[in-house]
Amino acid sequence: MAPRQEMNKLPKGARTGFDEVALGYTWEQARAEAERCLQCRSPQCSKGCPVGVDIPAFLQAIVHGNIGRAYQILQDQNRLPAICGRVCPQETQCEGRCILAKKGEPVAVGALERYCADWARQHYNGTLNRADSGQAKAGQKAAVVGSGPAGLTAAADLAVAGLEVTLFEALHAAGGVLRYGIPEFRLPKDIVDYEIGQIRDLGVSIQPNYLIGKTLDIPDLFSQGYGAVFIGAGAGLPNFLGLEGENLNGVYSANEFLTRVNLMKAFRFPEYDTPIRVGKRVAVIGAGNVAMDAARTAVRLGASEVSIVYRRSRAEMPARLEEIVNAEEEGIRFQLLTNPLEVLGDENYQVQGLRCQRMQLGEPDGSGRRRPQPIPDSAFVLEVDTVVVAVGQGPNPILIRSNPNLQLDARGYIEVDPDTLMTNIPGVFAAGDIVTGAATVIAAMGEGRRAARSILEYLDCSS
Amino acid sequence: MNILRKEVLAQDIVRFAVAAPQVAAKAEPGHFVIVRHKEMGERIPLTIADFDAEAGTITLVCHGIGRSTREINELNEADAFLDVLGPLGEPYPVRHEGTVVCVSGGLGVAPMYPKAKALAAKGNKIIHLQGAQRKELLIMTQEMEAISEQSAYSTDDGSLGRRGFVTDLLREVLAGEDVDEVIAIGPLPMMAAAVDVAAEHGVSSVVSLNTLMVDGTGMCGGCRVTVDGQTKFCCVDGPAFDGSAVDFKEILKRQPFYRDMERKSLHRCRLEEVG
Ligand SMILES: Cc1cc2nc3c(=O)[nH]c(=O)nc-3n(C[C@H](O)[C@H](O)[C@H](O)COP(=O)(O)OP(=O)(O)OC[C@H]3O[C@@H](n4cnc5c(N)ncnc54)[C@H](O)[C@@H]3O)c2cc1C
Ligand code: FES
Numbered sequence: 186m187a188p189r190q191e192m193n194k195l196p197k198g199a200r201t202g203f204d205e206v207a208l209g210y211t212w213e214q215a216r217a218e219a220e221r222c223l224q225c226r227s228p229q230c231s232k233g234c235p236v237g238v239d240i241p242a243f244l245q246a247i248v249h250g251n252i253g254r255a256y257q258i259l260q261d262q263n264r265l266p267a268i269c270g271r272v273c274p275q276e277t278q279c280e281g282r283c284i285l286a287k288k289g290e291p292v293a294v295g296a297l298e299r300y301c302a303d304w305a306r307q308h309y310n311g312t313l314n315r316a317d318s319g320q321a322k323a324g325q326k327a328a329v330v331g332s333g334p335a336g337l338t339a340a341a342d343l344a345v346a347g348l349e350v351t352l353f354e355a356l357h358a359a360g361g362v363l364r365y366g367i368p369e370f371r372l373p374k375d376i377v378d379y380e381i382g383q384i385r386d387l388g389v390s391i392q393p394n395y396l397i398g399k400t401l402d403i404p405d406l407f408s409q410g411y412g413a414v415f416i417g418a419g420a421g422l423p424n425f426l427g428l429e430g431e432n433l434n435g436v437y438s439a440n441e442f443l444t445r446v447n448l449m450k451a452f453r454f455p456e457y458d459t460p461i462r463v464g465k466r467v468a469v470i471g472a473g474n475v476a477m478d479a480a481r482t483a484v485r486l487g488a489s490e491v492s493i494v495y496r497r498s499r500a501e502m503p504a505r506l507e508e509i510v511n512a513e514e515e516g517i518r519f520q521l522l523t524n525p526l527e528v529l530g531d532e533n534y535q536v537q538g539l540r541c542q543r544m545q546l547g548e549p550d551g552s553g554r555r556r557p558q559p560i561p562d563s564a565f566v567l568e569v570d571t572v573v574v575a576v577g578q579g580p581n582p583i584l585i586r587s588n589p590n591l592q593l594d595a596r597g598y599i600e601v602d603p604d605t606l607m608t609n610i611p612g613v614f615a616a617g618d619i620v621t622g623a624a625t626v627i628a629a630m631g632e633g634r635r636a637a638r639s640i641l642e643y644l645d646c647s648s
Numbered sequence: 649m650n651i652l653r654k655e656v657l658a659q660d661i662v663r664f665a666v667a668a669p670q671v672a673a674k675a676e677p678g679h680f681v682i683v684r685h686k687e688m689g690e691r692i693p694l695t696i697a698d699f700d701a702e703a704g705t706i707t708l709v710c711h712g713i714g715r716s717t718r719e720i721n722e723l724n725e726a727d728a729f730l731d732v733l734g735p736l737g738e739p740y741p742v743r744h745e746g747t748v749v750c751v752s753g754g755l756g757v758a759p760m761y762p763k764a765k766a767l768a769a770k771g772n773k774i775i776h777l778q779g780a781q782r783k784e785l786l787i788m789t790q791e792m793e794a795i796s797e798q799s800a801y802s803t804d805d806g807s808l809g810r811r812g813f814v815t816d817l818l819r820e821v822l823a824g825e826d827v828d829e830v831i832a833i834g835p836l837p838m839m840a841a842a843v844d845v846a847a848e849h850g851v852s853s854v855v856s857l858n859t860l861m862v863d864g865t866g867m868c869g870g871c872r873v874t875v876d877g878q879t880k881f882c883c884v885d886g887p888a889f890d891g892s893a894v895d896f897k898e899i900l901k902r903q904p905f906y907r908d909m910e911r912k913s914l915h916r917c918r919l920e921e922v923g
Contacts, residue, residue, distance in 0.1 A: 355865050357684060357691075357731040365867075394733040396865055400670055421867040425879065432872060432879065432898055434905045441868035449691070449862065458690040458716045459862075460909035534901035582866045582884055 189290040190218040197514050203369040203452055203485060206511055207271070207299075215300045219247035222292050225284055230294060233282035235631035238262045240279055240294055247297060256305040259298060264341050265334060265380045265630065267306060268363060270299025271372050272474075273627050274505045306379055320646040321347035327640060328353065328411040329389075330397045330584065333361020334626045335617025336417035337384055338633035339640070343415075344387040346641050351411070353395035355583075356448065361419050363626070365448040366440070368478050370485065371508070374447075398587035403613060413612045413640045416599065417633060420618035422579040426470070430528030431574070435464065435536030439471070439479045439575035446482055464570030466490045468539045470525050471575035472502040477509065479573045480517045491517045492567065496524040496544050496557045522546070522557060526564065528572055538566040578623050598622055606636040607643070614640055649729040652705060657787040660712040661755065662721040663697070669704030671696070671734045677762035678740030678856070678888050681706065682864040684731040685723060690716040693861045693883070695759035696735060697788075706734075709758035709787075715913045736864045740854070740888050742766040746828035747773040750796070751818050751842045753834020754780055757788045759856050759887075760833045768795040775821055776800075779814025779838070783807035815841045822849040829854065832891060836900050843891035853891035857882050857899065860906070874898050 193208040200206060210218065222244040230240040239258055246255035259266045275281070275295035283291035325348050329340040332354040344350045358364050360377050385391055395401060397418075406414050423438035425431050442461070445451040449459035467483040469476050472495035483491045493512070495502060498521050502509060513519075522544040529538040543563035546555035580598050585591060592600045592609040599608055599615040606614050616632035618624055653665040671681060680695045698707035712718040723729075740763050748767050752760045757778055768774050776796035780786045781804045793799050800817050801809030810817060815838065821827065822845065830853040832842035839855045846853040859871040859882040871882035874895035880886065 355733065356863065357733070365863075394731050395670075396733060396736070399735055400674065400733070421865075423867070423869045425869065432874060432902070434902055438869040441862060441870040444862055444868050450688075454909065455715075455913040457688045458714070458913060460906045460913065462906060462909060534898070586884075 186285070186288070186290075187217060187221055189221070189293055190214045190296070192293070192296050194511075200370070200515055201485065205373050206370050207507075209303055210296055210300045215247055215297060216250070218293050219244045219297055221285065222248075223284060229282035229284065230279040230292075233278040233280075234262075235278070235625075235627045236262045236634060238279075238298075243301065244292065244294075244297060247301065252301055252304045253309055255301045256309070259301055263627075263630065264338060264384060265626070266298050267302035267376045268334075268372060268380055269627055269630075270295050270297075270302055271376075272367060272505075274625060276506050278627070306376070320641065321644070322646065325349065325644060325646065326351070326411045327413045327415065327644070328406045329415045329417065331355075331361060331417035331419055331617070331619070332359035332381075332391065333417055333419050333617060333629060334363065335419075335619075335629035335633035335636075336361070336415065337381065338630040339415045339417060339616070339637040340389045341384045341387055342634055342637035343640060344384075344389045346637075346646060348644070348646070350389045352389050352391045353397050353401070354391065354393045355396040357393050358448065359391050359393060361417075362421075365444045366475065366478070368443065368447055368482050370481065371478065396583060398584040403588055403610070407612065412644050413614065415633075415636055415640060416584065416608070416613065416615040416619060417617040417629070418581045418584050418619040420578040420598075420623040421581045423574070424577045424579060425574055426525065426576060428525060428527055430530055430536075433528055433530040433536050434534050435462070435570055436528055436572045436574065439469075439475045439573050440578070442479050442573050443475070443482065446486070452482075452486060461486065462571075463488050464536075466569040467571040467573065468492050468494050468520075468525075468567055468569040469573045469575055470494045471577070472497075472504060473575065473577070474504045474508060476573075476575035477504045477512045479575050481508075481512055481515055483571070483573065484515050484517065488571070492520050492569070493517060494520045494523050494525055494539065494541060494567070496522065497554065498522055498546060501554050520567065524557065524559065529566065536570050536572055538568050539572055540564060540566050578618075580619055580622075596622065605639040605643075606632065607639065612643065614643075649732050651723055651725055651727050651729070654723070654725050657709065658785050660718075660721065661785070661787055662710050662712070664708045664710065664723070665705050666708060666729065666732065667704055668706050668732050668734075671732060672699045672701045672704050672706050675699035675701070675706060675735045676739035677742060677766045678737060678759075679735035680737050680759075680864075680887065681708070681732050681734030682736060682861070683708070683720070683729045683733075685716065685720045685729055687730065689719065689730070690714070691731075691862060691864065692716055692720065693736075693858075693864055695856075697758040697761055698765075699762070709755065711755050714910045718914070733864065736883060737887050738885065740766075740856075742770055744770050745772055747775065747826060749775045749777060749818060749821055749827050749830045750792070751814055751830060751832040751834070751838075752776075752778045752792075753814055753832075753838040754785065755787075756832075756834030756838075756856070757792060760831065761788055761791055763831060764792065765795050773797050775825070775827075777802075777814050777817045777821065779803065779817070779834070781805065813841070814838065815845050818842055818845050822846070822851060827851050830891075831855075836896060836903065839891065840896040840900075843894070843896075847892055854888055855891040855894060856888045857886055857894070859887075859899065860903070
């Protein structure tokens with residue numbers, strides 16, 4: 186078996202700006218990698234894909250040199266392939282199930298997905314096939330709230346079925362986390378623009394600056410003639426740890442830090458008006474994708490020493506493997522088994538340090554992960570001037586607060602019927618992070634698609 | 649989002665009437681909007697200083713201090729904002745209190761006006777106290793006087809009304825009158841002082857905070873403040889809070905975080921004007 190093709194990346198020394206780090210495959214690499222697929226009789230990879238892409242078929246099309254066809258196969262199940270090829274945690278999904286993974290070198294499905302989508306964007310300028318199946322009656326309308334992966338996918342599917350779809354987004358630009366959270370060096374915004382543009386071309390009307398619950402409320406949408414409402418409002422409320430000193434100057438939530446940089450382009454200050462202040466030494470608390478993105482962003486904004494502070498060990502770090510490797514390559518230090526206790530500040534309320542404690546792993550906890558326990562007398566101070574808190578998010582608050590009759594689960598997320606994804610309010614459906622809590626792009630897309638299907642049934646226009 | 653009317657109220661202080669029917673239809677006293685004037689602009693929170701649901705308009709008052717706000721103040725009638733998001737924040741609960749003293753400092757009169765107007769309409773007696781550095785900066789006085797039973801002014805230089813702080817006026821009113829509530833909106837030190845004066849007289853107070861913001865939808869936490877020992881997000885929990893519960897010291901320290909950078913940006917802006 187030929188070895189897995191390594192994707193070219195920007196050399197470490199060249200990663201000073203916000204240019205994309207992963208550079209993708211050449212055609213020769215793509216073909217060689219696709220040829221590694223064994224075309225299993227009962228492929229497990231597709232079962233590991235939350236939207237069920239026919240992976241062996243698209244790999245086969247690449248082998249045959251028919252990239253257009255490969256792209257179509259991807260498109261059939263996944264409307265954001267250039268995005269997913271870049272951000273999906275393939276190692277726990279398709280690639281994790283690949284038979285070759287047993288020997289440690291699964292087929293690089295993600296890199297090949299990216300290759301096809303990039304090829305199509307550059308060569309083919311193909312608009313999505315508008316499979317105008319026309320089940321919907323003229324004038325039937327659906328409203329989608331939130332333009333993250335869940336909302337985009339639901340909107341696209343509903344539009345293809347012939348509904349008039351309006352997508353309402355609170356921010357001034359569409360994309361959800363793809364827009365404000367994931368940085369340019371991992372997901373260039375022109376790619377986000379392009380794939381959202383494809384969905385707009387299906388006839389979805391995208392309305393930015395609409396905060397549902399404030400600008401309009403759910404009952405308003407029904408009285409405006411929308412027959413069903415899909416909520417994909419995401420989990421955007423930043424958690425804090427409740428540490429002493431967490432409101433000092435120089436402490437950011439990862440959301441604020443990343444939003445300033447990605448949505449507001451603070452990395453181009455003063456050309457863009459929104460500032461960001463990053464000191465020389467930065468501690469990022471947490472070890473998920475959000476934390477890696479914040480840490481790598483801090484390096485690019487000129488911090489000379491950036492540390493990830495995480496209370497568990499390496500094996501539990503939830504970030505994509507590729508991002509952990511990239512972070513390491515970029516010189517980020519990992520303070521593992523380290524629990525933050527307090528943010529220290531000077532008389533001007535400026536961060537001066539992060540007092541931490543060393544931990545060791547004890548018995549497994551409810552999540553099956555070994556519970557970290559403090560090592561006595563191990564407190565120390567990490568000297569930093571900036572702290573970024575990346576310890577997870579809660580449900581976006583506004584829509585929920587303004588609809589107190591919407592049923593929530595114990596953690597405050599929207600409760601839905603597990604089969605139909607309908608909330609307790611008839612005609613109102615929900616999916617994505619606002620239902621599951623912070624998860625993944627592809628999981629949100631899969632659920633958005635499932636919700637669209639049941640909306641069509643609800644509106645009596647499924648085929 | 650078109651600008652229908654523009655009026656310069658004082659140096660660097662401009663009032664706009666903006667066509668925003670969707671926002672106007674839902675606006676209540678205490679709400680604000682977030683605007684962007686161009687692609688490279690900041691998201692700027694501005695109080696809805698008045699609104700007319702029928703006409704579909706909102707009134708905004710902008711103080712040109714940073715780069716984006718200065719550029720906003722150069723917009724003219726028939727220009728448009730790129731984005732207007734709102735109405736945001738929790739509306740101020742308008743009840744019948746009895747006698748309410750409205751203490752405005754500087755630009756604080758803009759967020760004060762819609763609250764005072766609604767309170768007056770509910771039958772409250774409004775006592776209007778307003779302070780500014782100098783006479784020219786006392787804005788919107790006619791609007792306030794039209795809904796108030798009593799008005800008094802103070803300026804730092806004595807160019808109009810009492811020379812000194814507006815809180816001195818507040819102290820006098822509270823000494824002589826039975827007051828049910830004090831609303832104080834203006835610079836942080838003024839609000840903190842007004843809250844203290846009200847508390848000395850056993851009167852409850854409400855303040856409206858004007859923190860740094862990015863999204864205005866509860867997504868970034870950049871606007872967090874400590875109220876009653878708990879972290880609150882000014883954009884979704886506020887901007888109005890019980891004055892005596894607010895940790896003003898913390899807000900005072902957080903406010904200037906970006907000041908150096910703003911200076912740099914403004915400097916660049918001036919260079920561009922020159923060049
Ligand atoms: C920094 C970061 C990095 C990540 N990296 C990865 C990764 O590499 N791979 C991966 O698979 N996942 C990653 N994730 C997780 C992934 O992005 C999310 O799981 C996914 O975006 C959820 O999609 P969604 O559509 O449910 O919500 P979101 O993407 O959160 O979108 C919700 C949208 O709804 C809008 N909205 C909210 N309330 C309202 C309202 N009332 N009215 C109108 N609009 C509203 C919001 O503004 C937002 O645009 C990352 C998350 C973050 C924050
Ligand atoms: S401004 Fe971002 S949470 Fe309030």
